[in-house]
Amino acid sequence: MKKATSILLAGAILTGAAGTTVVHPIPAFAGQVQTGELGKTIKVNIKIYSAKNPSSGYTVGQLAQGELLAIRSRDAKWAEILYKSKRAYVLLQDIQLVKPAEERGTYLLHNSVNAQFYDAPNLSAATANGAAPQILNASRKLGNWYYISTWLGGKWVYNDAHQLEERKIETLKAEAFLKTSQQQAVYNGPFLYTKTASLLPQQIVAVYRRSGSWYEVQTNSGKKWMYDTKASFVTGVDLSKAEQLGAVRFRFTRAVSAYTLPVSYGTGEVLQPGIVTVSRQLGTWYEVNTPAGKRWIDASGAGSMTKETPIDWAPVQTLGKAALYVGQAVRAFMQPSDFYITEEVLAPGTLYASRKLNNWYEVDTPKGKRWVRAADASPYYVSGKIEDSIGKLPLTKQVMLHNGPFQELATTQALAPQVVRTLARTAGWIQIDTAAGPKWIPDAEGFTADTSTYQWVTASSRGTTKDYAVAYGKYADSQEDKYLVKDGVVMEMQRGFVRAAGPNATVSVYDPQTKQALTYFAKGTDLGFVKTDGNYIYVSYEGKTALLKRAEAQLIPDLTGQPQSYFERAGNLLYRRVYEASSGQYSSYSMGPAPAQLTAGKRYYTYDRTQIGGMDSYEYFNYLPLRVKSSYTAQELNDYINLAYPATLRALYPIPPLLGKAQTFIDTANRYNMNASYLLAHAIHESAWGTSRIAREKNNLFGFRAVDSDPYGGATSFSTFEAGLDYCAKYINDTYFNTSDWRYAGAILGDKARGMNVRYASDSDWGSEIAAYMYRMDAMYGNRDRNRYQLAVMNAGVKQYNASFGVASTVSMPTFAAIRATVTNVQGTFYEITSNNPSSVKLYVRTADVKLIRAY
16 A cells, blocks of 8 residues: 555645645636645645734644645635634645545545535535544545545545544455454454454454455454454465365264364364265365354364265155154164264153154154164064044953053053043054053953944035044045044044133143143133144144143034134224133123224134234233333322222122222332232232122232132131232232242233243133233323333343343243333444343343334
């Protein structure tokens, strides 16, 4: 780069290139001269004056010899300039006119103060606009005038007293790599003020552009800048000699360092043993794909490098579902090849296989489908195809139980003659339900033959038979909507919904992988149907998929046209219509304003209340973090209690039992840092506005410990209304709002997938019903609190920051947040949120880490 000289452009110091300035003598004075000229100082320490008369003017600065300055106007003696954005003067005898040549290239400029825009490189061409301090991109340079691209089109800026810091950028024409001399700070631009908190380890990096000792390099966060006076370009590596492998996969067995080039230098990224895709090879070096991009590893340090070989799938056999007993622990593989070995080990016992390839079997595991090599287990046994067979089987004699459909797996347990429930069959064996779990018994004498009646129904036909194979064949062969019935009970269906059933008041659903209980539903609740799977039904609710025991599920096909629960818009309000199967009647309640995407009068059958009509439909108060404070006064809450009190209850209890208690609700809510309108709505919902016998006689507004078998007898008694309210609020705060408690699923009312509703109540509409009270309370006061904050969701793993922007905590599960403000600092842009922390410390999350949701 050429050595820079300095120009004072109307008092602003500009940078020009040596050897490009043409000097012109000043012509004789012929009146006032227009602006736009440049002058060069020809003496040492030329003074700058605030007025044309040196005796009365002040000296405001000095110029060195050889500096350039922009002239606003001149007469026979004086040249008017700008100096630090103010009018100033120099003697004409101290300067010569010059015409610098225009340069083109890429320049990055940092303006430390506002930069004025000009339509031409002339001080008389100033516009009313400018640029706040930032990094500007320029493509032309005239003296110290710079031509930049703006939202107004091309404009000129000039340097005022060295307030524009210039970097002339050189774009490297070919792929280049740089050795950093040591660990380096990372910058967002080639200027010191853009320094980030990140550090770049000593390594080889790809470099794209440079300006002196500033380099634009590739980092894990994208292209960034670093400043390294001792960095050196990598030479002697000829990648053209690398063998192109395409995309071949290798497995390596030892952790290995990965580098940008096939050169061991600095700190490489560590790749753990596993499978990588290789695109090129140079000697012992392999170019592999990593999450950070292409990297090189040295095979000599990676343990064994095994190349993937294609699997011949031609002889694969479909087993449907077969039992595979393995006599010892076996290693699991992702595919039927040693190349796909995993760290998973399956314990000895019975596995269920769906496919077979030579001596390999594809089996079900808690982590999904895996392959095992039967020869690795000694002994091993394989059954025939297992078919579901739900029914009753009378046993006429004692039978021995087996852990699998194999004689070798006999237990010491025996079953006396009785009627048992069958689950599945395979050649010579029947799986039955026992107190010890599913067991197998031989299909031998002493069993009563299957006398069930089967029926298949399709959109255009139906039939009845005593032969299960015939019925199932008709069902399986139909391409229409269909279902299969055994003795009046639907066993299979293509489309429909599931109603919670069984002998108990509630049913539980389970995680498909771990079989751990997720939540529970009241008997009669409608759930989405996904598929059947042996003893379980896959169901959907609130965006989740879970297992429901077949014995606790009623399959209801769409073809039957049976009524079910739904959502409906009426006017501007959204209503929940809940079908009560026990009575055959609907009950309904208003949930609040209807989402805009819904059509009035149309029924919406969905099992995810957050996506009614296929778009976000989050009920604001149902998903509002309950640490957010409400805005109502005690008088306003008392007025709501009095005015909204139902007439049916007023006929029995003329004075609302909760009237005058609003201040106690507010004080209690503040004591435990929770929303007062929620606390009141929860009490209203659980105690029928305080009129329930438990509320009136035991001061228990929340039905605390009121079990289904004996609600009144089990409910806790409190000495006073205040004591009961305080105890229950503290209990909720310590459990359902406590992130370390097993009952915590988010400090929101929520639904059966998130929030208090997951473990507080079996009623899937419990959260929405309480939120509806909060909505009606808020509507009385002009919807003051509804949508006061933007709601958002954070996924598990998102970091939350404290006021100093250090990491305060990490979110353990999808969590709702109320956004209070947006904050931008050197670390990025953050949302200030209301946290679940009982001390209500403000927390911050990166804007990129949250999903904004649309609430109604």
